[in-house]
Amino acid sequence: MVNAIAFLPELVLSVGALALFGLALSNADVRRARLVAACTAAGVFLCTVATLWHRAILFHGAYSVDQFSQLIKLIIALGYLAVVLISGELPDVRPELKPEYFLFVTLSVAGLVALVSAVELITIVVCLELVSLPLYALVAMRRERAGWRGQMEAAIKYVVFGTTATGLTLFGISCLYGLTGSTALAELVQRLPPLMHSPVAVVGLGLAVAGLFYKLAAFPFHFWTPDVYQGGPNQTAALIASLPKIGAVAVLVRFAGLAGPGNGHLVLVLSVFAVCSMLYGNLIALVQRDLKRLFGFSAIAHAGYALIGLAVLGQEGYTAALFHVISYAVMVLACFAVICRVAREGENLNLEDLAGLWQRAPLLGATLLVGVFGLAGVPPLAGFMGKLLLLKSALAQGYLVLFFTALVNTVIAIYYYLQIIREAFFREPGARPLIELDTPTRLLCTALMAVTILLGIAPGWLLDQLSACTKIALLSVGGNGL
């Protein structure tokens, strides 16, 4: 019975998904589907709060409910609620598919929630697929326009790259299994470190995390990002940009325990990926005009920052990476909330379409200001705190190259973030219409702004929790990567 309670958030999600499935069969109104999804999100949130202090190992050791998983689930539940609110009336999704849209969002979130608890390699792969498959469909759900089928191109790219990444992950897992004879993280962590000198172990571990790198949009698994952002509906891009990254980093932290401290090869590989991600993302973002594409490249750069924390291979770095990716999700959701409201018909926005935004809708202007400056890493916003933690952890280990690359990249990134601010604040709106906001949007925008500022000026509580949690995550897989 105790175990059933520990599994409550997942059960609520399943029930919600079933309800949405029923609605989808009955061709229900989009608003009702949204309401059900929002209720599911609230239910998941409450259940996660209720099970925050539960500890359980389920399904023969494949599924661990611990403080780490529950905290991340809590954050994912809140993000899920935000994504549902951002979705609005789904102006750009084919009308007959609107209830299905929320069904797939819910299924994808269910995958994420399961992913952060998974402590067995096959389970992790299954959860990753549960996250990915609905997302493929969500990208393709965009309404067709005359002569433009970008959503199909994006979906195909997403599927092809996704399957490749999964294939690599499975290959890596087979290497690890062949070496150690186990797929449970708890056993791997005891058997793998002595074998880390062998190339097969390093390659196996490196390939096993490919699927997570793909979700994180980190170099060299980043190619899909800008196209999928651009081709998919704005609401889907908001989901893809935010929640899966939190899940990916959370599982990467569990994986990192396998490497053990001071693994030179792994540090080198992760550092190279981090540097490439940052430079590639930021430099290409400089010349983008399509707003979602710009955020796509910025996502690659931010994945690079997160990799810094992982490359440190220590608890301080993992905490920093988690904090960074959580604050990134909040800020990017703030930006996408604005994009979804400015694009009334769900069209793709160019930078010029933001012109005079703060006069057309002051609240959206303020939200964009906080979100974009947050992403740029200007204090007192959340993005700054994340970067500060990452930089500090990199310098503490003496990784000067990572430290300076991150600093230089922050400067490069300012320029394109300022392009957004320039359009939204320094340009006159011209003939562009005023934007009316409904109450949920107002609440959402205010909440996202408040969280971004709060994480920037008072990150103490979350940091303490995350740091305690990463410790537990490393212990729960039996790791000594402290």
Added chain:
Amino acid sequence: MELVENPSQVPLLSLLIFAPLCAAVAVLLLRRERAVRWWALGFTLAEALAALGLLFKFDPSVAGFQLVERARWIPWLGASYALGVDGVSLWLVLLTVGLLPLCVLCSWRQIQHRVKEFMVCLLVLESALIGVFCALDAILFFVFWEAVLIPMSLVIGVWGGARRVYAAIKFFVYTMAGSLFLLGAVIALYQYARTFSIPELMQQKYGLAFQVWIFLALAIAFGVKVPMFPLHTWLPAAHVEAPTAGSVLLASVLLKMGTYGFVRFCLSVTADAARLFAPWMVGLSVIAILYGGLVALAQTDLKRLVAYSSIGHMGFATLGIFVLNRSGLDGALLVMLSHGITTGALFIAVGVVYERLHTRELAHVAGLGKSMPMFTMLLGVFALASLAFPGTNNFVGEFLVLAGTFAWAREWAGPGWTMLVLLTIPGLVVAAAYNLRMLQKVAFGSASNPNHSGVRDLGLRELVTLLPLCALVVWIGLNPGPFMRAWHASVEWLIQRF
């Protein structure tokens, strides 16, 4: 160095920092423009009065930080919430709160659209600026330091002149790039000293090689802000395009953040490296004095002229700091204060002219003396102060800086350095030239002046804005003692290392 806790129950510094933020939220709730203006004026005046309380609680005999407030902030990171003032920061805090009501007043007519948002920006800016001067924790300092950027670039970019977008973006990119050096230095200092507390960082001993790197990073970060030659190129654009209140705050307070950083970090934390690099910094300062003056001399736009004169004046401030002796540092601090007063006043005066004639071209504003006698008289006082005429505030400061500089040149005993330092004298002459040229043009003009007979003289609001500054110019000029006494002990403590 001792830290004196705040003796009373009232956390005065926290109040001063966070009250403007609360006031900004209150502004958002107001509906009418008139109400917004009066509320902003009333609040900033009240804040200035409350800040005067600092003067009574401040003990000038203490070298260390006073009115210290401490609280837990982010223990996991090692950062704590710590505030305090010493002699160096006291007058900068007072300068900031004193200028804010004048900024509200001088935007009374100039800012006509989006008044509410403008006042919010000003109030947030006030809060961040006070925070910079009071922060005793390096992370807190950096947060306030950067928090200044967002409202300031909005003030320039939204309410500025014709090329405002260019100026705002340039300002933001330039200063943010500069301050990342500061961030890097702060994190590196933490790795060495395991603390972010500024008083502890000041007392730590560091190796020379480490100090050199830290000093260079800090010098770039603060040098951009001051701005020191050759990092000054953002300044003319930003100052000229900003609305009057923005220019006043930029010139009078934001530039002081740079020199304040030099005094707070470079002189104490990296003292050995400061001694090593002092000649170079002196050289750059002398170049700034000459360069700022010569370029100002060539300007035909009134606001550009004042903007470039700032580069020269700030050159005196950095010169005084890096000669590393008492009279130099005394002078530098006085120049910082005086420049805040006179340049602020000059920008307000330029704004007065611009509101009436909608041009700042010297040729078009010539000969205002006839129709605006009162304005011309005040402009005369400020122009004389700007050229460091005896009896005005700048004279005392620049004289002390020069006295310190010559003492430094004698100690170093190199004829080359003496020659370099002697170049400040033509700098003074050039300052006299461009100020008198401006005054002559604006007051008397030439034989063929445009017709200004319909132009009103100063109204009551403008008089109220300019007269306090005029009084301060004369007061500091004739009796600088009480002002300087406040930082006496702190300067003594800073200088004992050299």
